[in-house]
Amino acid sequence: MFFQNLQKVLRQNIREYGMYIALFVIMLIFAITTKGTFVSARNLSNLLNQTGYIAVLAVGMTLVIVVRHIDLSVGFLAGFIGAVAAIALAKWGMPVYVVIPLVLVIGAIAGLITAFPVAQLGIPSFVASLAGWLIYRGFLQLVTAGTGTIIIADKAFNAIGNDFIPDIPIKILPNMHFLTLLVGVAAIVLFVLSEISRRQKQEVYSFEVLPKDIFILKLIFISALVGAITWVLSSYNGISWTVVIMLAVVGIYHFITTQTVLGRHIYAVGGNPDAAELSGISVKRIIYVVFGSMGMLSALSGILFASRLQSATTTAGTLFELDAIAAAYVGGVSAAGGVGRVAGSIIGALVMTSLTSGMNLMNVDISYQYIVRGAVLAAAVIFDVATRRASK
Amino acid sequence: MSTPILEMKNITKEFPGVKALNNVSFRVAQGEIHCLVGENGAGKSTLMKVLSGVYPYGTYSGDILLGGAVQRYRGIRDSEHAGVAIIYQELALIPELTVYENIFLGNEIRNGPLVNWNETIKRAGEMLDKVRLKVNPAAKIKDLGVGKQQLVEIAKALSRDIKLLILDEPTAALNEDDSANLLNLLRELRENGVTCILISHKLKEVIEIADSVTVLRDGQTICTLDAHKGEVFEGALIKHMVGREIDNIYPKREHKEPGEVVLEVRGWNAYDPGLGRTILRDVSMYVRRGEIVGVAGLMGSGRTELAMSIFGNPLGYQIKGELLMKGKPQTFREPQDAIRAGVAYVTEDRKGNGLILIQDVKENITLANLHAIAHRGVIDSNAEIKIANEYKVSLNIKTPSVEQRVSNLSGGNQQKVCLGKWLFVKPDLLILDEPTRGIDVGAKFEIYTLMNRLVDQGMSIIMISSELPEVLGMSDRVYIVSSGRITGELPIAEATPEKVMRLATN
Numbered sequence: 027m028f029f030q031n032l033q034k035v036l037r038q039n040i041r042e043y044g045m046y047i048a049l050f051v052i053m054l055i056f057a058i059t060t061k062g063t064f065v066s067a068r069n070l071s072n073l074l075n076q077t078g079y080i081a082v083l084a085v086g087m088t089l090v091i092v093v094r095h096i097d098l099s100v101g102f103l104a105g106f107i108g109a110v111a112a113i114a115l116a117k118w119g120m121p122v123y124v125v126i127p128l129v130l131v132i133g134a135i136a137g138l139i140t141a142f143p144v145a146q147l148g149i150p151s152f153v154a155s156l157a158g159w160l161i162y163r164g165f166l167q168l169v170t171a172g173t174g175t176i177i178i179a180d181k182a183f184n185a186i187g188n189d190f191i192p193d194i195p196i197k198i199l200p201n202m203h204f205l206t207l208l209v210g211v212a213a214i215v216l217f218v219l220s221e222i223s224r225r226q227k228q229e230v231y232s233f234e235v236l237p238k239d240i241f242i243l244k245l246i247f248i249s250a251l252v253g254a255i256t257w258v259l260s261s262y263n264g265i266s267w268t269v270v271i272m273l274a275v276v277g278i279y280h281f282i283t284t285q286t287v288l289g290r291h292i293y294a295v296g297g298n299p300d301a302a303e304l305s306g307i308s309v310k311r312i313i314y315v316v317f318g319s320m321g322m323l324s325a326l327s328g329i330l331f332a333s334r335l336q337s338a339t340t341t342a343g344t345l346f347e348l349d350a351i352a353a354a355y356v357g358g359v360s361a362a363g364g365v366g367r368v369a370g371s372i373i374g375a376l377v378m379t380s381l382t383s384g385m386n387l388m389n390v391d392i393s394y395q396y397i398v399r400g401a402v403l404a405a406a407v408i409f410d411v412a413t414r415r416a417s418k
Numbered sequence: 419m420s421t422p423i424l425e426m427k428n429i430t431k432e433f434p435g436v437k438a439l440n441n442v443s444f445r446v447a448q449g450e451i452h453c454l455v456g457e458n459g460a461g462k463s464t465l466m467k468v469l470s471g472v473y474p475y476g477t478y479s480g481d482i483l484l485g486g487a488v489q490r491y492r493g494i495r496d497s498e499h500a501g502v503a504i505i506y507q508e509l510a511l512i513p514e515l516t517v518y519e520n521i522f523l524g525n526e527i528r529n530g531p532l533v534n535w536n537e538t539i540k541r542a543g544e545m546l547d548k549v550r551l552k553v554n555p556a557a558k559i560k561d562l563g564v565g566k567q568q569l570v571e572i573a574k575a576l577s578r579d580i581k582l583l584i585l586d587e588p589t590a591a592l593n594e595d596d597s598a599n600l601l602n603l604l605r606e607l608r609e610n611g612v613t614c615i616l617i618s619h620k621l622k623e624v625i626e627i628a629d630s631v632t633v634l635r636d637g638q639t640i641c642t643l644d645a646h647k648g649e650v651f652e653g654a655l656i657k658h659m660v661g662r663e664i665d666n667i668y669p670k671r672e673h674k675e676p677g678e679v680v681l682e683v684r685g686w687n688a689y690d691p692g693l694g695r696t697i698l699r700d701v702s703m704y705v706r707r708g709e710i711v712g713v714a715g716l717m718g719s720g721r722t723e724l725a726m727s728i729f730g731n732p733l734g735y736q737i738k739g740e741l742l743m744k745g746k747p748q749t750f751r752e753p754q755d756a757i758r759a760g761v762a763y764v765t766e767d768r769k770g771n772g773l774i775l776i777q778d779v780k781e782n783i784t785l786a787n788l789h790a791i792a793h794r795g796v797i798d799s800n801a802e803i804k805i806a807n808e809y810k811v812s813l814n815i816k817t818p819s820v821e822q823r824v825s826n827l828s829g830g831n832q833q834k835v836c837l838g839k840w841l842f843v844k845p846d847l848l849i850l851d852e853p854t855r856g857i858d859v860g861a862k863f864e865i866y867t868l869m870n871r872l873v874d875q876g877m878s879i880i881m882i883s884s885e886l887p888e889v890l891g892m893s894d895r896v897y898i899v900s901s902g903r904i905t906g907e908l909p910i911a912e913a914t915p916e917k918v919m920r921l922a923t924n
Contacts, residue, residue: 227800231819231820232819233821234818234819234821285796285797285799286792286795286796287788287789287792287795287796288795290785290788290797291788293774293777294774294777294781294785297774297775297776297777298771298773298774298775300732300770300771301765301770301771301772301773301774301785302774302785303732303752303753303771304729304732304753304763304765304771304772305753305757305785305786305839306752306757306758306786307754308752308754364774364776364777365776
């Protein structure tokens with residue numbers, strides 16, 4: 027009975043669970059091929075920090091693709107804005123608490139500029155953002171031309187990409203980051219409680235719910251996963267600020283997309299723009315909002331990257347946009363519009379960075395790395411289309 | 419009668435739940451112009467799709483004989499090969515290509531693997547002469563008017579070796595001159611031995627040109643009339659087209675004295691910059707509180723354009739005229755404005771621009787009025803489920819739960835979801851565009867009953883429909899639209915099917 031249920035649930039939700047399974051399989055393979063180095067505390071911590079700047083882009087890109095558009099300009103926009111932040115800190119001597127909000131606003135404005143020809147004139151976003159790609163690349167080279175790499179000395183700024191949250195001075199377990207453990211436990215408890223209350227509500231309305239044994243399995247599985255990650259992280263330096271920011275972004279965007287009127291409007295526009303317009307939703311406004319948010323997240327990505335390198339470079343942001351797009355697709359967004367979860371894109375980003383990190387550890391040549399990542403992307407999209415067709 | 423070039427015997431074509439064609443037989447004699455008439459939904463287009471292989475052999479029952487030989491088309495290519503050419507209302511030309519490229523598209527004159535452009539241009543010129551069209555073969559299609567484009571389509575058809583030319587509503591989008599031109603051309607082609615099937619709603623031109631006429635109604639052949647025996651005249655055609663009795667599928671309602679005027683348009687004109695023509699001319703109409711106003715008109719008459727132009731003009735027509743809502747002049751810049759003012763529009767194309775098919779029932783129902791169930795922009799999911807369940811019960815939407823995707827529902831239930839969505843907006847005026855298209859009789863009855871209940875509660879309804887019995891069965895008052903104009907307004911007591919059909923085919 028249990029296995030029948032499991033089989034049925036997996037088959038019905040294969041598209042949703044597929045990427046989790048893929049991530050698990052990829053991590054397992056690398057764990058074996060690197061003789062455990064891949065799943066070491068240090069490497070996992072690094073992996074999450076590397077995922078950060080792609081993950082925030084992937085979150086924004088998911089919404090852009092949901093409304094049936096694309097934004098190619100985000101990589102060099104992130105690079106350029108990282109450079110702006112570096113200049114503001116290093117040359118203009120502005121304090122970090124001014125610089126960060128300032129560059130986020132600049133990013134949002136840049137996104138709105140990309141949106142303008144798309145929303146007002148119906149220019150394909152591919153072209154509009156390709157123009158942005160070229161322009162921001164030029165800007166980036168322009169502002170870094172004099173000095174080349176701009177070194178950032180600001181400690182607070184550099185902490186974002188390199189430091190970890192402080193621990194509280196309670197030492198119950200030696201050599202463990204206690205606050206991280208606490209956060210992990212709290213997350214598990216919150217998750218279990220919210221899942222149970224949601225299930226109860228669904229049962230009241232007699233909606234379809236998972237069979238009870240599968241539901242419990244799912245709770246145990248996810249709790250164990252979160253628990254394991256927390257355990258591994260707290261045995262190293264704990265949770266990094268990058269991870270905090272990444273989780274905050276995902277949390278906020280998950281809330282907006284699933285709980286708010288704005289989120290519903292975004293998915294409605296993606297699902298059927300004509301119907302959305304006739305339902306009194308301004309499609310133009312939604313396009314501005316989505317591209318504006320994309321621009322802001324590009325700025326955030328730029329901050330994370332510059333902070334991680336403690337400097338702005340002339341090549342910062344190269345190919346970020348493609349990683350973000352790939353992450354969104356691996357995370358289950360559909361090019362046909364209206365489908366795709368923010369949380370999925372984070373998993374997609376993890377898949378893509380895991381591939382890079384794992385193959386680096388294995389000393390795989392960079393050329394093969396590109397080929398493998400391309401193949402994984404293609405496989406993800408083919409899988410998506412095939413399962414979508416099967417479910418019709 | 420001379421030997422038939424085409425004979426369709428006992429054709430039956432079923433769609434899930436509907437018999438679109440029921441034992442239809444249809445004979446066309448060599449060298450004649452044979453008109454096919456009937457109301458929307460009578461089965462004309464389905465019959466032509468069977469003939470042209472859009473519905474391949476095996477998906478229908480019955481036989482097709484062309485020149486005496488049984489035909490089994492697996493697709494459009496086969497029928498084209500056999501010499502059947504069909505020209506649809508929506509032209510299948512490529513706007514950015516030239517006239518000669520279009521004429522020989524898919525049928526290129528080759529020199530080995532290369533296109534022989536010299537020969538192509540020469541032959542295209544000959545074809546254009548045949549259809550009496552004087553344009554430069556190198557002109558782009560997009561630079562020609564609709565009338566000329568139609569002639570290019572015919573030239574394209576003639577460039578192949580065809581036995582049968584089928585035209586589906588060729589004059590629907592044409593002005594008087596272009597229409598007359600086209601009819602003249604058809605006569606000339608008849609002289610040259612081309613057999614032609616013409617589908618038309620314009621009875622005048624049918625009478626003018628047909629050698630014989632077959633009338634379809636509800637998927638059945640009603641009769642074939644011979645013009646040379648004097649059987650083709652307006653009265654006969656209308657009688658056969660609408661001859662069905664309006665039975666009690668329309669629930670009774672007491673016609674109460676209507677209240678004050680809710681919406682009025684005066685001198686309403688709309689120009690479509692995309693098509694480059696005026697689609698509404700000098701329309702004036704009004705709706706009062708508690709009445710159902712029917713808008714009758716054939717496809718392409720401007721009914722939907724009228725509704726869209728009132729409902730915030732999402733297609734971007736250039737509009738002149740006055741719109742008053744409860745006596746106050748209003749300008750609706752986008753659908754949102756119209757919704758706020760109390761207007762709701764249930765589209766004729768529920769899959770195309772009515773529903774978000776990949777979303778579930780509750781998300782579709784609340785879409786147009788999300789703020790009513792949200793606090794500071796956050797949706798109250800309990801309230802949403804409650805509202806959706808209320809409409810599920812009151813409209814009798816058959817779905818396992820309101821979390822079901824609407825793409826999994828039947829047409830009738832999808833339509834009810836559309837209605838639920840707009841009722842949740844709590845409008846003063848509900849515009850229904852083809853509210854019962856493609857849904858079964860049971861669901862139709864439920865929708866009619868609902869309409870009666872709504873007007874009793876003081877709502878106003880504009881019902882646009884090409885189904886005449888429905889308009890006459892439900893309305894308090896009827897406007898008739900033809901070629902973008904209101905050609906008549908009749909109180910229900912005076913509206914007979916014959917009168918309305920005459921005004922609609924005007």
